Amino acid sequence: MTEYKDIEAAAGRLTGVAVRTPLLSNRQLDDLAGGRVLVKPECLQVTGSFKIRGAYNFLSQLDPDEARRGVVAFSSGNHAQGVAAAGTMLGIQAAIVMPEDAPRAKLENTRRLGGEVITYDRYTGDRETIARELAAQRGAVVVPSYDHEFIIAGQGTVGLEIAQQCAELGMEPEQVLVCCGGGGLIAGTAMALKANYANVAVHPVEPEDFDDTARSLRSGKREHIDSSARSICDALQAHSPGEMTFAINEALLGRGLIVSDAEVRAAMRFAFANLKLVVEPGGAVALAAVLSGKIDTQGKSTVVVISGGNVDGEMFAEIQRAASG
């Protein structure tokens, strides 16, 4: 089980590897929310998302023998880029199983970062099986995308930075909103935040029909999503909460918030026009939850994690052009 000291150790390993992304404020956002809203833009992170944090923390702890045999990962794109980049930095060969309909930018960047890309059909193939077979053939280690203590500890450095940056600003965060796919980012982030601010509420935000964590938090057991579910948020399509992540999240999180594709598009437009940030759909859900009033922000201090910005130019342009979602 991940502990707070593991997150601190991960922060040490990530020094000079991951960027300490800033904590931004924006007047329009504060005005709309009727309170103070701080934005943690992991779209500005190396490889364009937070995923390098967990991937590097995992790969840097392989023993020399494991490192020589290489790693295999399966990912819709952001974890793929994180693993590819971490592999290149550490001299470890990385093969990544990715859906063939992943954003072109994510496929191209994974290759450019030095990853070997193997594609499959998202709706018929089972990426986990493909990855495990490949790993068995090669004797390679599988890099889980969320359900591992090294991954959770690495992603948790986002929460550690938020805690430090709030302290530097002399303020206490009352609520923190984090996107949730498999739950690795929010598990580590909640652990780091709760260790510093016992009263902070940490809420997962998910796309409509991919609300497995929200439902699991209510029922107390790991719920699954329907295989017919579709969302613009390609980065948040895990089928159920992780075993390790849910054990942490069940203990630490507040209620789950749900946003629609239209609300995500509106948040991406807001980020373009006001924050001047390029945000991918899955990266925009926490911001969307604030903008669409899914949580009370009046007179409160709220932190919103923007998890990534890896979106194709064409899709981004189409969303900018559309007057409504």
Next chain:
Amino acid sequence: MTEYKDIEAAAGRLTGVAVRTPLLSNRQLDDLAGGRVLVKPECLQVTGSFKIRGAYNFLSQLDPDEARRGVVAFSSGNHAQGVAAAGTMLGIQAAIVMPEDAPRAKLENTRRLGGEVITYDRYTGDRETIARELAAQRGAVVVPSYDHEFIIAGQGTVGLEIAQQCAELGMEPEQVLVCCGGGGLIAGTAMALKANYANVAVHPVEPEDFDDTARSLRSGKREHIDSSARSICDALQAHSPGEMTFAINEALLGRGLIVSDAEVRAAMRFAFANLKLVVEPGGAVALAAVLSGKIDTQGKSTVVVISGGNVDGEMFAEIQRAASG
């Protein structure tokens, strides 16, 4: 004449008003440049550009009688938004004379920030005359967009932050590239940088056909641009260097760099795809100079100022769609 202590005083006034924008690094940019490149993204600033710095520093030093009579400014858009926002913060009425073909986002935001917008034809009207007549009618103070010691000192806080942030990173900037219209930003920035790093080279970057500062630095007198000149960079269309700004710039700057509209578009696409930043054309010229090899960056440490991100969604989408400039 602006002095270094005026920039330090401006930084004090701007605390809690302007954002201390981060100094970002990006692996792709470092790889392309063959050296270390740090980006100062003033697109993340309040009102989406650095202009709030000078505007607030100016307005906050008006005496109560002047403040009561209000201010008038003329601007293609970023100074307009800075003056409107500073006016609203300080309770000072602000009228802004803007070209009717200014980006829609700039016109709308200036109104939304509380400014009274008066439009004119950029190619036939004289905005300075219109503004001065209006100011005379109202007894209002004109807020110059660059040629004033308070404006230069305010914009110089960009350079002060760069100097502080480089010190925090334990590195010395060898060259700093800054966009140049009337020259206020670069004059203040160069003054702040040179006070901290005597050997730093500060280069102005201008769009093709708007290279009045580059030519003036060569000839030693204030050159003018041709009235038929056109550029995608709406924010950098001053007709000649300012008197005060040129006196500073002549003493402090290295040679001027020139970029084409196509190079600016390519830099905007690079910023979207790799930096995840929304950058307006005028804000992208310094980045364009690095990407198009207008200056040697091999093995050097270079800081690039991105001055603003106020660009219409339609134009941004069109630039993202175009495969080449």
